[in-house]
């Protein structure tokens with residue numbers, strides 16, 4: 053190809069066509085936005101306004117041009133212009149301009165046909181596509197994507213889309229089909245009645261007569277035959293509706309209803325799921341079957357990620373009637389094909405545009421917010437989460453989970469029907485290990501007060517060993533069931549999707565719901581403290597870390613410091629500033645109450661005193677709360693403090709071991725109560741976690757003063773009532789670690805979600821990242837200072853250990869055998885350090901593989917038990 057050809061291609065073809073396509077896309081985008089905002093009333097107003105203006109102008113023009121002075125003025129202007137035009141200079145200038153003008157004209161004459169050709173081709177084809185996409189009610193770009201690419205690569209598929217599943221034509225056919233099926237469903241007696249014969253085939257005389265019963269049959273048959281049906285597919289859902297007119301007679305109505313019983317169950321149609329039995333709705337004119345199922349033909353084309361799936365992955369193995377490897381390979385080829393489609397120019401441009409939107413669209417949450425969320429965490433340090441059992445990533449698990457859950461929709465609908473709950477299927481969501489089936493309730497829905505029986509019954513009918521969790525809110529009933537496919541939650545997504553504006557400094561997330569929305573935990577004036585409940589092993593500590601790191605991600609340490617206290621272990625040891633991975637937010641050395649209850653108590657007392665100090669200070673300065681104080685004295689600004697106390701009942705329990713005097717001075721229940729009641733205004737906040745919500749363990753004086761609640765699985769029904777009071781959510785039925793309900797946004801507005809999992813390594817990396825960003829920070833107070841502050845002279849320096857300590861303390865990489873050997877060699881040291889980092893941070897004890905982790909933990913526990921005896 054010589055360079056001439058090249059320029060011809062570029063200038064005669066590529067450029068003109070690209071310009072026209074670009075213009076067309078802009079036009080459709082504009083038309084779409086106009087269409088979306090269209091308001092007939094305003095259009096009428098504008099038309100009338102414009103008509104009035106044009107009318108006035110015409111009248112004015114007519115009036116002015118018929119005036120004598122105007123005619124004179126026109127005459128003089130004309131002759132003046134002629135005179136100027138006749139001068140030498142004007143002629144020379146005219147010629148000069150003319151030559152340019154001519155060249156310009158030539159240029160235009162040459163290029164106009166080229167652009168016109170492009171215009172005709174592009175606009176004709178595109179207008180066709182535009183009309184099609186309007187009929188499909190999808191955007192032009194999506195329509196073009198479907199038609200152009202499929203027509204090029206696979207003509208048959210494009211035909212399918214043109215005449216296929218999403219067109220009004222198909223909807224119409226579908227509605228006819230529904231009616232045909234309904235008629236088919238008619239009882240023989242009805243048929244006979246309508247033909248004027250009785251059950252035995254005897255004709256009535258003169259077409260009338262027969263018993264009252266036969267007359268009813270007749271009325272019923274006519275009513276059913278007159279059923280109206282309508283199917284519409286738009287806005288991402290397919291809505292179907294069958295309405296059989298009711299009569300004015302109760303008995304006939306009963307008969308109609310009877311004959312329609314169970315029709316919904318017998319009906320199989322693409323993306324239509326009726327409830328089993330009709331619902332009488334006078335507003336809509338009779339007995340109604342209706343179905344709303346989300347339906348997006350475009351989704352199929354959007355999921356080109358399929359090409360990265362592995363056909364030999366475990367998830368594709370044949371199990372429980374799954375489709376197996378051949379299906380997976382076919383999917384893979386499908387995926388490749390779809391991927392090719394998505395390389396079409398329009399698809400690429402659409403992606404660029406949506407990316408730009410994501411980057412540059414202002415977040416409205418910033419408008420009224422007090423603080424802007426920073427992004428302090430280096431998210432690249434966090435590995436992509438995978439499902440530990442299968443090793444699949446989030447997207448693959450999501451697909452599998454959706455497939456599994458979809459297969460159960462009709463089963464769940466029927467099970468609800470059996471219990472006389474005739475809701476209309478609304479949507480299906482999957483998240484974590486749960487599938488949530490949501491149904492819209494009819495206005496007259498008669499719900500039981502107690503869902504226990506329903507839960508039992510559903511689990512029997514659905515043959516699940518776990519009880520489903522039923523929740524009713526805002527006219528919807530939702531059934532949450534174990535789905536058997538675990539979708540890991542991605543901490544990175546959670547952080548990236550957070551709203552940019554924050555109303556409080558302490559603003560974090562506990563997890564995400566099944567729709568992928570973040571579940572926020574925001575502590576401030578409105579909600580000063582929260583409590584988190586969860587049975588052992590169900591993810592309290594993990595959830596605490598999620599909340600803590602998402603908070604740290606958004607503010608800097610000059611605004612917030614965090615204190616960690618663990619009632620029964622040392623989960624927070626790695627937040628120490630004198631270890632390998634210091635965290636700049638840490639307030640003081642974390643406390644482990646099981647080994648060092650004195651320090652834990654002293655810390656709590658320290659925060660009680662800090663609260664008093666701040667209250668006093670604010671009193672002197674005449675300010676009411678921290679934000680105001682910081683505004684008034686920016687150079688003496690105080691940070692907020694978040695006190696995280698895991699397993700707090702292990703600490704309050706030990707109050708019983710104090711004698712009377714000491715309990716007055718060091719009792720922790722009083723301290724918690726005081727802080728809960730008084731610390732809000734001075735910016736000190738509590739996050740308390742506990743295994744059980746039982747009254748014997750959790751003092752009412754604390755629960756009564758902390759309204760904010762989040763709950764993972766608890767063990768007993770009675771705990772559900774305490775953990776999430778008045779919400780009626782049976783959190784004791786939760787089966788999975790990391791699944792939780794939050795009532796932080798109101799009891800009537802409970803949020804249900806799953807938390808991501810951050811491994812120890814990841815958290816260490818995040819600490820390093822934070823230190824890199826903010827620099828290392830000293831503790832606000834040292835352990836010794838706290839101890840002296842609270843115990844005064846009673847505090848003595850630690851006594852030396854009087855047992856043997858291993859020469860080399862096993863490091864995090866040490867094997868299990870090595871640990872067991874050290875335990876047997878240095879039993880006293882091992883017992884004293886059983887909760888220390890040596891064991892809890894060990895690679896093998898924390899193996900990635902769930903099974904291995906469990907086994908190794910058990911070996912270590914057994915070895916320690918052995919030497920304890």
Ligand SMILES: Nc1ncnc2c1ncn2[C@@H]1O[C@H](COP(=O)(O)OP(=O)(O)OP(=O)(O)O)[C@@H](O)[C@H]1O
Nearest residue numbers: 586587588589590591592593594789790807808809
């Ligand atoms: N969101 C999650 N995703 C995946 N695994 C999780 C999740 N949450 C918890 N787990 C698993 O459960 C284990 C126990 O979690 P965690 O230590 O947070 O429980 P806990 O409620 O604090 O228990 P305990 O009361 O015994 O301290 C974790 O080591 C992890 O394997």
Ligand SMILES: [Mg+2]
Nearest residue numbers: 592593623698
């Ligand atoms: Mg824990």
